Amino acid sequence: MIEQDSFHRMTTELEHLLAQKHGLTSGLFETRLRKALRRAPRKVRAAAERFVQVSVQMGNPKLMRLMDPAVLEADFQLLRAHFRAIDVADRRKGLVLGVLGSVGFSLLAVAALLIIFLVWKGYL
Incomplete structure (x- = not known):
């Protein structure tokens, strides 16, 4: 009991x-x-x-x-x-690094698309 x-x-x-x-x-x-x-x-x-x-x-x-x-x-x-x-601090670090990673990848993808567009139009 x-x-x-x-x-x-x-x-x-x-x-x-x-x-x-x-x-x-x-x-x-x-x-x-x-x-x-x-x-x-x-x-x-x-x-x-x-x-x-x-x-x-x-x-x-x-x-x-x-x-x-x-x-x-x-x-x-x-x-x-x-x-x-x-570990609360490690969870926070992981969350921040995940957000920064996705933002960084998005910026790289936009820059690559911009360069491809400029080359396609003949400006580069």
């Missing part, structure tokens, strides 16, 4: 990691978790779905007795490890 206090501690820690690593602070916990794990591996998404299912079942005392605490703890450990492995 899972204790309410330990489950609340797990949920609070995951909420803190969601806010810290993804900036998700408002809305339902289930929605924020689903949004944060869109691009996560299948194993992590499955653990998140089981964790959300347990959070829904925690309101019913009879269903609470049927849950396996070892599986819940393993899912929590997997989610916590996944969120702790995220």
